[in-house]
Amino acid sequence: MSQAHTDRSSQGEPTASGRGGPLAHLIVNGALAALFTALFFRAQALPASMWEPLGSGSFPRLVLAVLVMLNLTIMVKELRAFIAQPAGERGQVSAWIWRHRLAFGVLSLFAAYILLLPWLGFTLASLGFLLAGQWLLGARSFKGLAIALVIALVFSLGVDTLFRDVFIISLPRGLFG
Amino acid sequence: MMEALLSGMDQLFTVSTMISMALGVIAGVIASAIPGFTITMAIVLTLPLTFTMPPLQGVATMLAVYVGGYTGGLISAALLGIPGTPSSVATTFDAFPMARKGEPGRALALGIWASFFGALVSVIVLILAAPPLAMIAVKLGAWEYFSLIIFAMTVVASLVGTSMLKGLMTGLLGLFIATVGADPMMGVARFTFDSDLLANGFPFLVVLIGIFAVSQLLSEVEDAAGVKQGKALMPDDVSFEPLTALKEVLRYPVNLVRSSLVGVFIGAVPGAGGSIANLLAYDQAKRASKTPEAFGTGTPEGVIASESGNSATSGGGLIPMIALGIPGSAVDAVLMASLMVHGIGVGPRLIMDHGDLVYGMFMAMMVAAMMVLVVCLFSMRLFLRVTEVPKSVIVPVVLVCCVIGAFALNNRVTDVYLLLGIGVFGYILSKLNYPLAPLVLGVILGPIAETNLRRALMSDENWTLFFTRPISLALLALAALSIVLAIRHRRRAAHTTPART
Structure with a gap:
């Protein structure tokens, strides 16, 4: 017990x-x-x-x-x-929710990312999610935002290119399909 | 035999094979370190690249990915608490707490050495005892398979978490989740509610990523103050001392050999594989340990048992494949396919007709194990850089990797929706202190359990056969024993530490 x-x-x-x-x-x-x-x-x-x-x-x-x-x-x-x-x-209860606000924030962003994925496509949806996610979790300075942008580009556009051209796996294309 | 061995070596030790194997090792380690990218996926992605290679080079490259993958799963298990593959679930029990206590370098070095010795032991056993071990494995009928799964479920339920009741609940929940979708024998749609989302059931990889990765990552960002300050997953001071770790691993020779042998045997049982081996090896090590209470808090014994156990399954899995043409796991099935692409039939005549290829594969396993050791020991400092990346970067990036892993499995967006649902559900369960490992094991073993139960009763309606066939009875007795011992252990622990409030 x-x-x-x-x-x-x-x-x-x-x-x-x-x-x-x-x-x-x-x-x-x-x-x-x-x-x-x-x-x-x-x-x-x-x-x-x-x-x-x-x-x-x-x-x-x-x-x-x-x-x-x-x-x-x-x-x-x-x-x-x-x-x-x-x-x-x-x-x-409200104190518990406030303590977990970042987890709920990330979860909401993640849910929006997944729901928009078929419509926006992998590249755009991932770019938006990565930028918003890093901003939410603390990348607020100019340097932090610049790093966040580079990471977002690598893991959206870069990963999409890798999968399409090297592994011959097409990730959702969305608007640009 | 000698002629075949020399011919195999001659074909294996060429520059192009060594280069493709080295690349395979690196790809396997990296792929398995990413949560959601299983060894199966890495090896499937490698398959088309081997079509143009000679048969031995192709298989050797895939074996390199295979062996590298078993070690790669350790990295995310130790650093993030997310098993990169199902084979490294038990690694999270001790490697992650050890890393959390400020010793990520030690956890990784111990795991790498244990993986190396596990793979080495498995290759030795593979060479010496392949035919007799395969004969034991193939004698298991549907009754024994079902009993083996009951045993595995009770072991894992008794092993993890603070409440056996909760462990059993999540294990059975996993078994139920596996029943959603097409019935494995009649093809009837079950619990799909005519929805596209559930039409294909819950792929186990999606459940694995959702349960472990998504819920774990959400837990990582609960400490709002720590995240905003750019707090990393690990402390900054990370030391990586491979020689000290080697000495530490060699201090537990019995644990190392026992766990490796458990891995070899479980690997030889078709359908079982590394996902069970690491948990059983861990359980055996815990039971035999002088300090079982230290398990789960970051003890080296736990890391050694899990990592040597899962790496040893790579050799064990090849035993039924080479001797009988029965793949021990999905990965072995892909390996088998790569041989068949080259017109080589896999079955009992493989050793007789293509001895050079078989002995070349044995050698390739050994070479791959050494390559993994070298690659990991020299590049681990690079992997440790992961620990310096702040949560604000790693959490969104790994979540994107989870989405890619879930989607790329079947090219279905519905699998990504399932990932979200399972992730939220897993997060709720973890908040209520439910152990999540039994759930994933239940999803993997559910179809095997159901198929074998139905097959057993189809061939003979007498259900008492489960208790009268000796191996089945022994496995069920072990299952009952694991429950009794776990209850006794928990009661004893409750008496020694009363009033935990």
Whole structure:
């Protein structure tokens, strides 16, 4: 149960204190348990086979059933931790979001990059993402921006040329396709 | 045999072959150091370049990429905590913490030497024991394969993270993710919801990049103050002392040989490969260690076990390929294809009909291992420059490399969308302290597990065969034992360090 009290990221940084960690588990594991239950019933519609005792739905159903049980077990453990813990201070969630603002910023940029990739093409989308990403993460001085521009050109235009001319792999061309 | 060996050497030791091998080694190291660029991808990209070469030069060049790739995966595993290939997942457990503690040079040097010795041991075993080992591997039926996968899953679930329950959950989640897309036996679409996005399922490489690279990179930029100050991934003071590392590696001869032999054996089992070998070698080293509690905190034993284990699979994988024409992994399948392009049939008659080629391949493995050692020892200071690059540069650049890796695999934009979704999901799981390695292993092993379970029951509906066939029973007993030992170890640890709040 102790891990429920001291949730840590891969770097060992505490991710929540008080009831925050157990509550996050209850929400995520609850959602997963509901999803896996729905998929379990959906898997029952998959066809059986005349040639084998297990059809195409048996193995997924077996896995999904165990997944539902595991998620419910984790939820029971986290519920106990939630009850045992005192309520956290007000504003903890917004403080956590503020601490992770750069991660969310990079994630938003990355999502925009991927969604625009087929439309803008690899070169333009990567150029924009690399410039915006480096600026967001601290390249603000003239020298920093100049280096960022060179890096952005090498890893967008340069990489595209390398893949197209050397490896004969065409990355998305987008507007210039 | 002697005549074939000399003929093979004569064909191998030419200037053009040595140059193409050296280039192959460098390409393999660099490609595998980039997260998302697996050895398979590097070797597939090399294949067209070898069409115009003589057969041995072509295969030797690809073997150089192969051997170089196993060492290259170490670089991103140690410096970024992202396994460059699935074979270096266990390397992140100790090499990354060691690098984080300010010893990236030591982590890399230990890994390079361990890789070299692992590859060397595998070549020796390959030459001496190829036929009998291949016979053992080929005797494994569908029951044994399924039990082997159960064993691998329980080992990895008990190995990583702080909670076995969470390890099992992510492992099974990986098995489920692998079921999305076409059924491996009937071709029926499962859980695709008639969407183009899910029509081809989740390619394991996309899951690997999303789970490890994207979520890890997002974790890297959480420290807003550190990133804005241009803080690098590692401290500035990096020392690289290969001779000290050599002495340190040789201080663990049993670990080195045991892990290499685990790698050779697992490599010889078709379908298993380096992704399991590094974890099993690590697990064995942890169980045998006098200080198992130090594993996961940056102990040299962990780095040595994982790196010698994964490098040794390169030789092991060639055993069933050369002796029986069964490729041990996707990489071996590409190697096999390169021989077939030149009209050489791969199977039991290969040694008899093309002895010079086979012995030339054995020699090429050894030469490639030495080349990797030289290239890495002399150029590692260049690779260490990666540590001086600030996060503001490395994070966006590696994210772009991840997109290229995900796209180039199948030339599908939908795979890039999946990468984003999996990356976000992986980030959420890592924030909730879920271990991610079992998930990736589950995705890789899922199709093998399902196919063998269904094949076993298709040939005989009696499910008790899983418990009555000796090897299958032994593997299932080992799986149960690994769970019991892990629970006992965790309970003991909880008693010795009570009230962790």
